[in-house]
Amino acid sequence: MQRKYLYPLLVILLTLGYLFFEKYANEKLDQPIVEAGMEVKEHTNDYFLPTSTTGQIVHHNYYSLSYSEPDEQAEWVAYELKKSQLKNSDFERPYFEVDPAVKTKSAHWRNYKKSGYDRGHLCPAGDREFSKQAYEETFLTSNITPQRHDFNAGVWNRLEQKVRYWASQYDGVFVVTGGILKDKIGTIGDEKVTVPESFYKIVYDRSGDNIKMLAFLMNHVESKKPLYSFVTSVDQIEKLTGIDFFPQLEDGLEDKLEASMDYKEWSFR
DNA sequence: CTGCCATTC
DNA sequence: GAATGGCAG
16 A cells, blocks of 8 residues: 555544444443443432432432332432533433332332323433433433422423523532422322422532522422522421431531522522 | 323224 | 324413
8 A cells, every 4th residue: 555545544544433432332331231220329429419318319320319108209309410411302201110229119100190290300301311311211200299280381390491501501500309298288199199289499509619509499389480489498498308408518518508598699591 | 391191003 | 002193381
């Protein structure tokens, strides 16, 4: 071969090799060790996880939860939403599956069928569109709660979208969310899945110098009120749930952040 | 985006 | 249950 062809050929081979790696090798690396939902990670980034009042914390690949068997749902679901994870992939919605990682088995989706309530995601599917695996992992019944459709598609959806906006503005946020299980409006299905009377969501931003935290408490009713009118303190949610949020924070900082109802640092655009 | 339901196989 | 299509906020 003539020497003058060597360099272009090398470039082409390297390019093809790189493209191949991008398409196949990365996918392989990204695969779970076992099927979605099966894996319980040995450890996770637990520096932001709340305490469990039920003693059953489950770690999935892209979120963690504390399961309450009497309520047949999680008392909290916690995850980090990174700015780099914000994508729209339009994956096909799969069926909901019983979470095999929950010892007592999470509720079957049939409890929700014709109940009049939505299977409302706690970790939103829309927050996990960066990979098919991450998306499908949100369709475990340990990640859902009965929600009125107008609420889920309304004010709760608005809040979820605002969280995505904040993740884009503040280079990622940590999110903890769940229903206030002590106050139930009723139950649905044979397994008596608790229908919470209200829901909370806590957003924590430690990306910049300005560490901040914001908590929302929403009655389980659709509302057209602005999101900031649902702001409360983490302390208040701790009183209602018995959960200790962000116990890993240095006490002085934790006390300050969790007592605050100040939302002036958060953009409600 | 958040979802449910009916039809057909 | 899978696939399709319609509907609603």
